[in-house]
Amino acid sequence: MKVLTKNTDYAIRALLALAARKGSYLSAKSIATEHDIPYQFLRRLLQEMIRHNLIVSKEGVQGGFMMQKDPDEITVTQLIEIFQGKVQVSECMFRKQICGNRANCVLRHEIMRIESVVQSEFEKVTIGKLLRDLEAANKVNPTAATIS
Amino acid sequence: MKVLTKNTDYAIRALLALAARKGSYLSAKSIATEHDIPYQFLRRLLQEMIRHNLIVSKEGVQGGFMMQKDPDEITVTQLIEIFQGKVQVSECMFRKQICGNRANCVLRHEIMRIESVVQSEFEKVTIGKLLRDLEAANKVNPTAATIS
DNA sequence: TTAATTGATACTAATATAGTATCAGATGAG
DNA sequence: CTCATCTGATACTATATTAGTATCAATTAA
Ligand code: FES
Ligand code: FES
Numbered sequence: 538m539k540v541l542t543k544n545t546d547y548a549i550r551a552l553l554a555l556a557a558r559k560g561s562y563l564s565a566k567s568i569a570t571e572h573d574i575p576y577q578f579l580r581r582l583l584q585e586m587i588r589h590n591l592i593v594s595k596e597g598v599q600g601g602f603m604m605q606k607d608p609d610e611i612t613v614t615q616l617i618e619i620f621q622g623k624v625q626v627s628e629c630m631f632r633k634q635i636c637g638n639r640a641n642c643v644l645r646h647e648i649m650r651i652e653s654v655v656q657s658e659f660e661k662v663t664i665g666k667l668l669r670d671l672e673a674a675n676k677v678n679p680t681a682a683t684i685s
Numbered sequence: 686m687k688v689l690t691k692n693t694d695y696a697i698r699a700l701l702a703l704a705a706r707k708g709s710y711l712s713a714k715s716i717a718t719e720h721d722i723p724y725q726f727l728r729r730l731l732q733e734m735i736r737h738n739l740i741v742s743k744e745g746v747q748g749g750f751m752m753q754k755d756p757d758e759i760t761v762t763q764l765i766e767i768f769q770g771k772v773q774v775s776e777c778m779f780r781k782q783i784c785g786n787r788a789n790c791v792l793r794h795e796i797m798r799i800e801s802v803v804q805s806e807f808e809k810v811t812i813g814k815l816l817r818d819l820e821a822a823n824k825v826n827p828t829a830a831t832i833s
Numbered sequence: 834t835t836a837a838t839t840g841a842t843a844c845t846a847a848t849a850t851a852g853t854a855t856c857a858g859a860t861g862a863g
Numbered sequence: 864c865t866c867a868t869c870t871g872a873t874a875c876t877a878t879a880t881t882a883g884t885a886t887c888a889a890t891t892a893a
Binding site for chain 1: 686687688689697712753761769770771772773774792794795796798799800802803806807810818
């Protein structure tokens with residue numbers, strides 16, 4: 538069971554790169570080469586993040602992408618929702634005719650509980666927090682900590 | 686993001702059916718029709734569960750499947766591992782050359798923590814617990830609670 | 834003017850999930 | 864002792880998701 542797909546994985550890395558240099562534009566190309574992310578793939582992710590107002594872009598020479606939203610306000614839960622759809626443990630609720638009385642379904646009850654646990658755990662992890670941890674690690678041992 | 690696939694979903698339902706009638710053999714066919722699970726699909730799942738010593742089978746007429754392991758000892762985590770592979774938040778650790786120093790990778794640190802939270806949450810849910818909840822619900826209102 | 838860049842979108846490839854089909858072998862009922 | 868009812872084993876197809884590539888138009892700073 539894989540929880541984070543490449544989408545989310547790459548998006549996190551890209552956001553960390555942008556958050557680290559907030560205020561200046563970083564091109565997709567430079568992020569891609571620096572973090573070993575397939576260029577065109579990354580561009581799609583960046584565009585998606587623009588649509589969700591996490592970042593902004595500037596076209597043309599010297600253009601690129603820049604942080605917009607406060608990194609502390611960007612949670613991994615949000616990124617999962619953007620790139621992998623809302624966290625849901627089971628799809629059973631979409632099936633007709635099986636759970637006539639969902640409110641009383643014990644399986645569903647457990648499922649809902651775990652769903653919210655998973656969500657809240659990922660909510661604790663923000664881009665801002667990751668960045669600070671990363672910077673702290675770099676301070677102690679400049680060559681040890683890497684983003685990816 | 687879908688956490689439980691049909692594999693696991695169906696396996697849970699089948700185990701609940703078997704646990705409810707422990708001591709007697711239940712055929713794949715009867716489980717399939719009763720719980721709306723594709724017959725051949727279910728058979729593969731049952732065979733897999735035999736290999737993992739959760740259930741036993743008897744061939745021939747009047748044959749079928751029966752609980753072997755104590756339902757309280759069967760956790761959803763185990764079932765996820767059998768049918769969806771070990772819970773892992775990210776696959777990054779398999780990628781060479783990116784995280785030269787994994788021990789210090791902050792992303793990995795968070796990932797490991799969440800992995801264990803997810804695992805332990807699913808570990809709390811056993812077939813035995815689900816069955817008791819189900820039976821309790823049926824006692825209160827016989828028509829309200831269903832397995833699926 | 835033009836090279837560097839994003840916007841938009843279509844396409845292919847690889848993998849995972851879901852479901853079906855088939856046939857051999859066991860076994861209890863009659 | 865045979866035969867319908869089962870499981871064992873395994874191969875196959877279909878669908879969906881994930882991953883990655885390609886293309887071309889529009890923008891812009893040097
Ligand atoms: S070990 Fe995977 S991102 Fe660092
Ligand atoms: S609501 Fe889905 S199993 Fe009951």
